[in-house]
Amino acid sequence: MKQPPKRPGSEAAPFEAAIPWREIRLGTGLVLATFLLTHFSNHALGLVSVEAMEAGRAWFNRLWRNPVGTILLYGSVLLHFGLALQALYRRRTLRMPLREAAQLTLGLSLPFLLVAHVTGTRIEWALTGHDSGYPEVVRNLWLLSPGAGARQAAVLVVAWLHGCLGLYFWLRPKPWFPIYALTLYTGALLVPVLALIGFAEAGQEIAAAPERFAVPAVPVSDRLPAIAQGLYAFFGGLLAGTLLARLVRRLPFWSRRIRISYPNNQAATVPLGFSVLEASRTIGIPHLSVCGGRGRCSTCRVRVIEGLEDQPPPTAQERGTLARIKAGPNVRLACQLRPTHDLAVVPILSTGRNGVGSLLRGGRAQGQEREVAVLFCDLRGFTGLTEKRLPFDTVFILNRYFETVGEAVEDAGGHIDKFIGDGVLALFGLRTTPQEAARQALDAALRIRAGLARLNEDYASEFEQPLRIAMALHAGPAIIGQMGYGQATSLTAVGDTINAASRLEGLAKELDAELVISEDLATRAGLDLSGHSRQIVPIRGRAAPLGSWIIPEVGSLVR
Template sequence: MKLSRTKQASETGLPGAPIPWREIRLASGLVLATFLLTHFSNHALGLVSVDAMEAGRAWFNRLWRNPVGTILLYGSLLLHFGLALQALYRRRTLRMPVREAAQLALGLSLPFLLIGHVTGTRIEWALTGHDSGYPEVVRSLWLLNPGIGMRQAIALIIAWLHGCLGVYFWLRPKPWFPAWALLLYTGAILVPLLALLGFAEAGQEIADAPEFFALRVPPASDLLPLIGPALYAFFGGLLALTIAGRILRSANLWSRRVRIRYPNDQVVTVPAGFSVLEASRTAGIPHISVCGGRGRCSTCRVRVIDGLEHQPAPTAQERGTLARIKAGPNVRLACQFRPVGEIAVVPILSTGRNGVTALVRGGRAQGQEREVAVLFCDLRGFTGLTEKRLPFDTVFILNRYFEAVGEAVEDAGGYIDKFIGDGVLALFGLSTSPQEAARQALDAALRIKAGLTRLNEDYASEFEHPLRIAMSLHAGPAIVGQMGYGQATSLTAVGDTINAASRLEGLAKELDVELVISEDLATRAGLDLSDRNRQIVSIRGRAAPLGSWIIPEAGSLARL
């Protein structure tokens, strides 16, 4: 009965539910990231003038120096550091991907890097009432103490990098992240760059203005020299206690060991309390984890083939993730599953031998639903053409055709999914909006038609009849991910949208036309085809028929 109440509380958020530490850490981190963004933006105003920086600082102080802003900022800083210590303590192994290690190390170093800056500005203001403005701070850090200024700049960049890594781990599993990644990366680089340029420009302006050298610096508080060392001792003591706690816990846990068996007769023995993912990392066994072991994705999931009885039940977060992917009862998240007895597991998503891991980091290996545009094309009557030619001649012609199609698709912004005989499947929208994907697919079809025309002209003497093509364009949702086995694994798409596009390509052959466009794609591409022949197509296995436009000559669309 107690277990039932605990499970119910964890799902409903009633008293007794587990504290959502990850969400709290994320919220505190976003507060700190917002502070850094406003702080850097204020620095960037130095590209205008020192007076502009001072005007911006007035708004900055209103935002962060009121009681609410102060509690929110410094409460988030202390909470975030405390949760970083908690994460350090809870980790059973310090083996982790470089990005995770960098995020943890940078987070733990932040207080030590920022103590000098905070002491010289915020604490001095609290003790003496003296509000150091940009003219005074820039003069001190740019002219009088450039070494300290350099250290402060490095500290702020490290803080920004830590925040960017946290946001990256948070957003990476989101299905829309690949489409926005370039914009976010650009912003992450520009913000500190503009801030440093603004600070340097302000420093040059002050160096060229003698009146700034007359600024009078009031005497500092007698307590100020004592506060810095005290803060260093406080944060350093917390870090030392956490490391000591890890050592004591490890000594205790090693007395209770758990054996985990992997494929290929690999056996890993770890202390009780280790997760399966931590066991894999301890033993150096490749194990995919897109979200960094936070339970936000399902890429680390394993199938438990022996020993699942008497193991702890999934946590609320693990249950939620497994429910979203409709996992079977013997599937667990390796990052959340902490076995208490011997088990045998098989990682469901293997890194394999063909370099899939690099693509997995982009979030595609586990399969994502995306709105894509699909292009199918196929040569007409090619079988009859090959009957009269040597095999090497056939290969030469096919390669020229594939080259024309591949260049057309890539120039339009698409991705060649696969070549099937003399047919080609291309995808659009892996990193763009559905509307842009539809326009790219249409552009690719026109380029393919133009390329085939050039091919017919170049090899007219070789062909008894010009090469002809049948194409189809469709748009809709599809599951995009790494599929296949061994060396045959590749990025591809499956679903009703792909099947419907294939059926439309078959219709183009039946009607002896060059192109059939679905209404879905035409609408997304903003294409008005009301003066063209329209047909309703029944798709096998699909309840609703599909409206489509019949285009006898693809080149005619170039005039629209």
């Protein structure tokens, strides 16, 4: 029987499968991020006093200079750097998005930037027992050698930026990330800023009273320069060896090239071993990859329309991702598929002008599932009202009604999805918890009813009968994303939750009620509606019926 060709580098696959390298890299990164956070917080105590910095340093040393902390910290440094070299080695091409390139470059540069600081503090303490305190370090970097102080400030920013990029790549696919993104960004900005200001305040305090912070001169070990040079050579050798290994690895495959065809007569001819995503980047084809090509999302998936036979099978991680989205048999992840012979693909989430334009903007435009609350509202009997009015009058009334609904929704914290005739669809929970979204939707319904009452009062002489409204509130999962074509593209939601809310709004009309609230939303909002009528509503296309509460008059609800 003919054996399928091996994927280049597949010899390491069992080893890679046995050891979760990505999780280890994440774990070591979190250790280093914790170290940076505690270290920078110690610097920020300079806003209080130099004595406060010294007091904080005592706790800092207890945490990181004990045997367990030392092994954890420096083991994480070496392992994290080694895994960064592994990632560099495994890349078939160095063309990548700017954020990924920045993270990789900053990470590889950090050991070289930190050598001087580490040898002057931690290694000196290990050799001589001399523990350089903040008065000595601040005096040296602020007064005696401000150039070295500026370099240390740059190292601080580089280290923190590298860590923040890593955390961003890890957290951005999380469904809750958009809710807390602004808070996280604010914290990420404040930490280095407060650390730098604290260090500067300490420098000014010492400069104002140098005799108060005088420290006796301590001879520096003459072994430190040699150790520093050795560390530079060690890390430099590792980096150079990795780049050389990349070159050596590519030589056997460079003579054999694979052609990957794309829509619109585009094609990439790349060496054997490139992934489809790397091929796309090589020739500049826009190809979405939210997780950065790590197989953690499905946004880079492609439909293989020719040449799928005898290609390497999906890895365990790729199989899990494809199973989660219920992908067809000819769908593969572009970042994981390394073809062994020519093939033709179609990027599923980046075809067409609108697809590329909207998906590459990031955020919710890429599409994500969220728990939302939905409000549907519609004017009742409005068709009969328009038959007796001039077109201008109809447009005027509708615009006043839409203004009333729009202000109510926005004041409650919601988002207007769309206007459909005289109906409105509003979403809540794009940046809040499901419980808060349910309460906001209820608040919006109450505001709409109050606004409509004012509208009827203001234009009582114009209406033969007051405007009446039917509303529905429901909560559940929905797919949120930029949908449409050209100028008609907007943020919208689709899914069973939207369909069920529309059905409940129709039920409100049938029952001559102002509001129907699903049990799902009532539970999340903490509503006790036991005094109202309950009805089980069958929903087309939904296996289970939906329990709902009928509210004839919204005014009967108490805020």
